[in-house]
Amino acid sequence: MTDLFSVAGKTALVTGASRGLGKAIAIALAAKGARVLCSCSRAGGAQATVDSIVAAGGTAQELVADLADEHSVRQLASQALQLGSVDILVNCGGTIFRAPAHEFPMAEWRKVIAVNLDAAFLLAQLLGAEMIKRRSGKIINIASMLSYSGGITVPAYTASKHAIAGVTKALANEWAQHNIQINAIAPGYFRTDNTAALQADxxxxxxxxxxxxxxxxxxxxxxxxxxxxxASPASDYVNGHVLAVDGGWLAR
Incomplete structure (x- = not known):
């Protein structure tokens, strides 16, 4: 029987692959057979991820891009496509800034929106155009519990994650007809750098x-x-969905 969860022979681009959720996703996709392009913000940042994948017998390489810079994001898409078709896009790269809303710096607002939302949409647009031509592709956006609620002192992050949920649905409405599945994962409270302040409080x-x-x-x-x-054929009829992986947080 065909392994519904195999991504063998596929190429996945994972942003934010240097650590945390992105690293875990990159390693998981490689373990199921994908060649993984591990994107990070600085040279050598994703080397540990690449080394882990290669040590386990997988195939991976690092790509570098500043997700806050549109030109850099466009270059990332171009570099990925020069290496062959991208079958799976995982928009995991993200940032957060904490400050009371009445004091929130607009420069930080713009940076958070650029990294969390603009880069995700632009990569989906650029790689999705190629997926449409091939009539095949998977796009996974990383949403958040703050796609559902407002949070405290993180207005830009909350805005970006509400928008990611909406963009996921909007792209699914347009691209499902082309056999492209666009979904999101909404992680609950995970032990990552982004939640270090909460863990310490x-x-x-x-x-x-x-x-x-x-x-x-x-x-x-x-x-x-x-x-x-x-990312696999197991979800070929799942589209525009935001999958909460939260230990039951939303059910409480």
Missing amino acids: EQRNSAILARIPANRWGEPEDLAGAAVFL
């Missing part, structure tokens, strides 16, 4: 844990199965 940490039925923070590896599912 005893009051916030306790409040978060109290609401998670699984009674623990998520680890990056907890996202692997969802990513493989949405």
Whole structure:
């Protein structure tokens, strides 16, 4: 029987692949047979990810791009396509800035929106155009629990993640007819650099844990199965969906 969860022979571009969720997703896709292009913001940043994949018998290489810069994002898409067709795009690269809304610097607002939203849309647009020609492709955007709620002192991040959920649905409406599946994963509270401040805040940490039925923070590896599912033929009739991987947070 065909392995519905195999991505053998496919090429995946994963942004934010240097650490955390992006690294775990890149390693998971490689383990299921994909050649993985690991994008990061500085040269050598994703080397540990590439080394892990190669050590396990997989194929990977690093690409460098500043997701806050449109020209750099366009170059990333061009470089990826020069290496062959991109069958799977995972928009995982992201950033966050914390400040009270009435003091939030507009420069930081623009940076968060550029990295979390603009880069994701532009990569989807540039690589999606090629997917349309081939009538095949998978795009996975990384949403958030803040695609559903407002959060505290993170207005730009919240805006970007609400928008990612909307863009996911909008692209699915247009591109499903071309046999392209565009979905999103909304991670719950995971142990990553982006949540370091919350983990260190005893009051916030306790409040978060109290609401998670699984009674623990998520680890990056907890996202692997969802990513493989949405990248593989197992999800060929799943489109425009935001899949929460949250330990039950939304159910509480």
